[in-house]
Amino acid sequence: MNLSALLLTIAIAFLITVLLSPIFIPFLRRLKFGQSIREEGPKSHVKKTGTPTMGGIMIVFSIIITSLIMGSKEETLQSINYELWLLIFVIGGYGLLGFLDDFIKVALKRNLGLNSWQKMLGQVVIALVFYVILRINEFDTSIHVPGTTMEWDLGWGYAILIIFMLVGTSNAVNLTDGLDGLLAGTATIAFGAFGILAWSGDPLNMVAIFALSTVGALLGFLIFNAHPAKVFMGDTGSLALGGSLAAIAILTKLEILLIVIGGVFVIETLSVIIQVISFKTTGKRVFKMSPLHHHYELMGWTEWRVVTTFWLVGLLFSALGVYIEVWL
Numbered sequence: 508m509n510l511s512a513l514l515l516t517i518a519i520a521f522l523i524t525v526l527l528s529p530i531f532i533p534f535l536r537r538l539k540f541g542q543s544i545r546e547e548g549p550k551s552h553v554k555k556t557g558t559p560t561m562g563g564i565m566i567v568f569s570i571i572i573t574s575l576i577m578g579s580k581e582e583t584l585q586s587i588n589y590e591l592w593l594l595i596f597v598i599g600g601y602g603l604l605g606f607l608d609d610f611i612k613v614a615l616k617r618n619l620g621l622n623s624w625q626k627m628l629g630q631v632v633i634a635l636v637f638y639v640i641l642r643i644n645e646f647d648t649s650i651h652v653p654g655t656t657m658e659w660d661l662g663w664g665y666a667i668l669i670i671f672m673l674v675g676t677s678n679a680v681n682l683t684d685g686l687d688g689l690l691a692g693t694a695t696i697a698f699g700a701f702g703i704l705a706w707s708g709d710p711l712n713m714v715a716i717f718a719l720s721t722v723g724a725l726l727g728f729l730i731f732n733a734h735p736a737k738v739f740m741g742d743t744g745s746l747a748l749g750g751s752l753a754a755i756a757i758l759t760k761l762e763i764l765l766i767v768i769g770g771v772f773v774i775e776t777l778s779v780i781i782q783v784i785s786f787k788t789t790g791k792r793v794f795k796m797s798p799l800h801h802h803y804e805l806m807g808w809t810e811w812r813v814v815t816t817f818w819l820v821g822l823l824f825s826a827l828g829v830y831i832e833v834w835l
Contacts, residue, residue, distance in 0.1 A: 520573040520723025535559035540613045563744020567602040569724035591713035600633040601750035605742035634673040638666045654835030672753040679772040680749030687734035693821040695725040700825035770824030
């Protein structure tokens, strides 16, 4: 797959999302699938109440269609390697789980959606199926430290790593989805970095096609999701993106590098963990509010300033990740 094919992949996914959005967003509005805002959230978010959510459906649809179109250009549809089908399974599975969560929130008016155990069970089951399919295809269960020759074969312990990565990343990405364009922008950068690394390792890599399809779909979505957002992706999009990002890191054997490239998601998650531990043990909060992006909002930063700053940090993390893998 040459550079023109890479750009075509991004362009197709971008156009599908852009052309679908003016049709799908009014449809969501007519169904009254509007976002409910948490009472404990920043007061400035009250005006976002009712903004159509579940826009992640468009993202998932665009990614799958584009991946199949571009994948079939390299191989026949019947012989597309199992990695692409596996990625489609992950994004579809986590997307469906997120859809159920969103549907309960917006249609049944239960603001918390699925309870934590229901969501966790679904995430773990998808991760286990992912692992079983990898083992059937004799996937390498070793991990290596980027920039070194250090490597360990985890054997059955690789299953635990996969569950931890898929469940942890899907939740971390979900936590980051709290401001207009924040997740769409940071995820675009992260998927772009993995797409570059996947393609540089193998120009015919189906994982690269999937990653760059995601970049195009997110760029198209960002047109309607940037501040002031006309649509939110909801858990349908955030859980699907998080699971897919972890799956790509696993399939490209860059498991440890996910911590670097996904640095923004790691920091957002750590801010929540630190806040909870601090409050439960001392009764004091380290941050004005968690996840971290809300802390900066309450410090007086404009929403756009917070988002663009996080985009920049995400870009730096991704550049560092690419540097470590390619040049060290």
